[in-house]
Amino acid sequence: MKDLSLHILDLVENSLRAGASKVTIGVFEDTSSDTLQLLIKDNGKGMEEHVLKHVFDPFFTGQNKRKKIGLGLPLIKQLAEQCEGNVRLSSQKGKGTELIVTFKRSHIDLPPLGDIAETLVALIVANPEVEFEFVHNVDGVEWRFSSKELLEYLGVDSPEDLPAVLPAVKEWINFQEKSFREGGVNDEN
Amino acid sequence: MKIKSIEDLKRIKEEAQKNVALREGKAKYKVTVHMGTCGIAAGARQIMSAVLDEISRRNLKDVVVTQAGCIGLCDREPLISVENGSQKVLYGNLTPEKARQVVVSHLVNGQIVGEWVIHTE
Numbered sequence: 001m002k003d004l005s006l007h008i009l010d011l012v013e014n015s016l017r018a019g020a021s022k023v024t025i026g027v028f029e030d031t032s033s034d035t036l037q038l039l040i041k042d043n044g045k046g047m048e049e050h051v052l053k054h055v056f057d058p059f060f061t062g063q064n065k066r067k068k069i070g071l072g073l074p075l076i077k078q079l080a081e082q083c084e085g086n087v088r089l090s091s092q093k094g095k096g097t098e099l100i101v102t103f104k105r106s107h108i109d110l111p112p113l114g115d116i117a118e119t120l121v122a123l124i125v126a127n128p129e130v131e132f133e134f135v136h137n138v139d140g141v142e143w144r145f146s147s148k149e150l151l152e153y154l155g156v157d158s159p160e161d162l163p164a165v166l167p168a169v170k171e172w173i174n175f176q177e178k179s180f181r182e183g184g185v186n187d188e189n
Numbered sequence: 190m191k192i193k194s195i196e197d198l199k200r201i202k203e204e205a206q207k208n209v210a211l212r213e214g215k216a217k218y219k220v221t222v223h224m225g226t227c228g229i230a231a232g233a234r235q236i237m238s239a240v241l242d243e244i245s246r247r248n249l250k251d252v253v254v255t256q257a258g259c260i261g262l263c264d265r266e267p268l269i270s271v272e273n274g275s276q277k278v279l280y281g282n283l284t285p286e287k288a289r290q291v292v293v294s295h296l297v298n299g300q301i302v303g304e305w306v307i308h309t310e
Binding site: 001006009010013017070071072075115118121125126127150153154155156160163164166167168170172175 | 238
């Protein structure tokens with residue numbers, strides 16, 4: 001995984017497989033404590049205690065119908081630890097799962113955030129029925145959007161309409177990220 | 190065109206829909222991009238973008254794009270499958286350029302790109 005946005009895409013797959021209808025993706029940067037936190041929170045089916053204990057084991061899988069293993073969580077844990085950070089995972093059966101990954105923001109091994117717009121667009125187009133909420137917060141200043149509100153605003157009601165509008169959505173997210181990074185808080189939407 | 194606000198976004202959407210012929214009932218093709226950890230690491234997200242971009246550029250209105258997990262062919266990632274009714278074609282070892290060609294050849298012209306097919310059912 002070259003950057004954090006690819007890890008996010010990979011980790012959100014877990015939420016989708018858990019049947020989530022709403023996924024919150026957060027990037028929280030704090031310069032005073034020199035931390036960068038990723039949040040992935042879903043309202044999926046959650047995990048039992050014994051599953052939760054094993055998810056960071058690369059040879060463990062929640063799907064036992066075939067011999068399949070999952071590397072998403074072990075990979076992010078390895079990266080977090082490499083960057084003087086940690087991973088917190090909490091889950092409640094039937095309620096959902098929350099993953100918080102903390103990195104040292106200035107760590108030399110911390111990859112860039114990457115193309116977050118491409119990650120969000122890929123998730124939205126492939127899962128139109130799921131609401132994705134994205135929050136990016138730097139030192140208390142943030143911008144956020146919800147895919148559900150956005151698609152309602154655009155009047156997109158069928159999955160076949162999505163490919164036509166998504167390149168523009170991607171450009172819009174990029175624009176928001178860019179103006180946000182440059183310090184201008186955009187409170188549209 | 191530069192997008193500066195959600196109004197711009199809405200205008201683009203209306204623009205796109207104006208050019209579109211009426212869709213007849215159900216989607217004709219379903220494109221699945223395999224996005225397990227292996228797929229993502231191999232570049233599945235760029236494949237997804239290329240497919241979307243080509244679909245929107247050609248104004249294809251009868252295509253649904255979706256995603257799936259790992260199917261155990263991690264060494265042939267990135268993979269996409271194209272379904273048309275009962276026919277399902279799996280393409281592998283793709284690049285964004287190859288994915289664009291699959292859209293043009295398979296989805297627009299109905300010609301399977303045999304060279305990159307891994308499996309057909």
